[in-house]
Structure formats: structure tokens, C-alpha cells
Amino acid sequence: MGIVATDVRKNFGDFVALDGVDLNVPSGRLTALLGPSGGGKSTLLRIIAGLEYPDSGTVLIDDHDATWAPPQKRSVGFVFQHYAAFKHLSVFRNVAFGLEIRRRPKAEIRSRVMELLELVHLEQFADRLPSQLSGGQRQRMALARALAVQPQVLLLDEPFGALDTQVRKELRDWLRRLHDEVHVTTVFVTHDQEEALEVSDELVVINHGRIEQVGTPTELYDNPANDFVMRFIGPVTHLGGQLVRPHDIEVFTEATGGTIEARVARLLRVGFEVKAELAVGDATPGPDEATWLQLTRGQADHLDLEVGDTVWVRPAHHASTIAVA
Numbered sequence: 001m002g003i004v005a006t007d008v009r010k011n012f013g014d015f016v017a018l019d020g021v022d023l024n025v026p027s028g029r030l031t032a033l034l035g036p037s038g039g040g041k042s043t044l045l046r047i048i049a050g051l052e053y054p055d056s057g058t059v060l061i062d063d064h065d066a067t068w069a070p071p072q073k074r075s076v077g078f079v080f081q082h083y084a085a086f087k088h089l090s091v092f093r094n095v096a097f098g099l100e101i102r103r104r105p106k107a108e109i110r111s112r113v114m115e116l117l118e119l120v121h122l123e124q125f126a127d128r129l130p131s132q133l134s135g136g137q138r139q140r141m142a143l144a145r146a147l148a149v150q151p152q153v154l155l156l157d158e159p160f161g162a163l164d165t166q167v168r169k170e171l172r173d174w175l176r177r178l179h180d181e182v183h184v185t186t187v188f189v190t191h192d193q194e195e196a197l198e199v200s201d202e203l204v205v206i207n208h209g210r211i212e213q214v215g216t217p218t219e220l221y222d223n224p225a226n227d228f229v230m231r232f233i234g235p236v237t238h239l240g241g242q243l244v245r246p247h248d249i250e251v252f253t254e255a256t257g258g259t260i261e262a263r264v265a266r267l268l269r270v271g272f273e274v275k276a277e278l279a280v281g282d283a284t285p286g287p288d289e290a291t292w293l294q295l296t297r298g299q300a301d302h303l304d305l306e307v308g309d310t311v312w313v314r315p316a317h318h319a320s321t322i323a324v325a
């Protein structure tokens, strides 16, 4: 079941939260809304959920105009960062809740809930209280609860935001696998680019209430539409008036066509990587304008780099570059 939002606008007082957003989420896709804090991601998600209404524009869910429909009429399930479970109800009852209020037969509820608990690997915790689960387990319970009523669309607003890095990583892999199994159309809000790149089929980059670019993780990484997207999606550095990815810079020990002369100012070995900070020309670069490059250990050893060495550098042929305004 796809989602199509057209020219969606939303102001809060004088503040423009969404400034004419067009979004098309094809059925069965896992789409991430990615962008800096305050960019409008949650507002867009809440409008799709029916928790907020746009000032103008339309939202179609499965080709039906849902713009003004209340949340319970949209076949959407949602999970938010600070998920509020029913503290006094068991995990089983929390997941069963939506089915109970729909007065489904007991036997059906039991089999559906156990099926979902297996899906999220919580079957052995059915009788526990939410307070007896870890943070990651609680978020999985929240997902099971959202999936219980068989939504056509699953909306997740920073669902793993409050968890520590290791648990986030596990849940992220798990969400990807879950999605591959159940294929429910999913829209997922995050400000974490790594999370978005790893999990989603498609990324929508939102900033200042506008969509900057839509594409697969690879498309956005390799062909960013503008310097904002390029900076947001991965590391960048400055070289000869251009933005370039630090691992897309070629290094030579003698002058070659199209290269710029530089001096190795600092070398930093971090595990498998070597970061080299370069001094280019005489001017001291601004804090945001330093040139640095990222090499593998093997590349650095091969070049035999030392601090103080003179090298010649240029963007690699395949590198995506954007002229600095």
C-alpha cells in the first residue's frame, strides 16, 4: 500500500515547518526520512499518521484521500521514540491490546499475538511486564504491538533513538530482516545517516521543511544533488575549491596531471584507516575547510607517508565532487 503526499504545507504560527513537500512511498518499501533536527521529518510523519493535519496539500494512502481521515481510519501502525507501554499489562496483553479493543475472538488473538512475539523473538517473555524487559526488547514489543492490527503502513519516529549504540545496531539489522519478511510499507524517521543508509531502500533528505533529494542510499552517497546532501550523507573535505569524499582522493609522490601540491601535516591511525591532514598552499584554512584524506593502512604503507612529506593530490576519476559556493 503506497503513500503519496502532494504539495504538503504546514506552518506553526509564522514558522514554516513543511514548505510544499511531495513524497511518494511505493508499496512494500522501507523509506527513511533523514535530516537535521527541526527539518520537518516528524511533522511529515505525523501528517501521514493523521496525528496532525496539513494547512494545504493532500495525502493519499493506497490511492484513497486520507488527508482529513482520523488515525484509526488509515490502517497505519506507529512507534515513537519514547514508546509508552501499558506498565501494568504483560507483554502479551500489550501486544494484544489493539485486537482486544477490536473485539477479535480470543483464539484468534492468542495465535496472532504468539505469532508476532515469535517474529520479534520475544515469545519466552510473553508473561513479563514491560519493566522486566531491556530497552531493545521493549522497542521490539512496540513493533509487535504496532503490527498486531495488520496495518498497511508502519510509521516509525526515531524508534531506536533512546537506546545505546550496540542495541541500535542490532535493532536496525533486525528491522531490515523483519521488513524483508513482512514487506509492510514502512516510513522511518531518523537523523542518523548511518542508520538510514544501512536500513532503508530509499532515502528522503529533508531540511528546512523541504525535500532536498530522494534516492537509494547509493545514489545519494555517490550523486548528491547539492552540498547539503553531500555533507549530510557522509564525510567531506575541501580540495581545490571542491567538496570531495576523503576516500575519493588520489595521492602521488610526484607531480602528475591535475594534481595539487600539499604537505602532510598530521597522520592519524585509527584501526584499519589512516587519516592524513594536508596543508595546501600558504593560507590557513578555516575550521571547516581543512583538507584531509582517508587511506587504508595498506595504501598509506605503500606510499610510505610521513609527517612533513610533500605529496600531490587530486579527486579520483570516479569521485563525486561539488564546487564550493
Ligand SMILES: Nc1ncnc2c1ncn2[C@@H]1O[C@H](COP(=O)(O)OP(=O)(O)OP(=O)(O)O)[C@@H](O)[C@H]1O
Pocket: 012, 015, 017, 035, 036, 037, 038, 039, 040, 041, 042, 043, 044, 191
Ligand atoms: N506543535 C508545534 N508547535 C509549534 N512548532 C512546532 C510544533 N511541532 C513542530 N514544531 C516545529 O516545527 C519544526 C519541525 O519539527 P519536526 O519535529 O517536524 O522536526 P524533525 O525534523 O522531526 O526534528 P527532530 O529530529 O528534532 O525531531 C521544528 O522547528 C519544531 O520546533
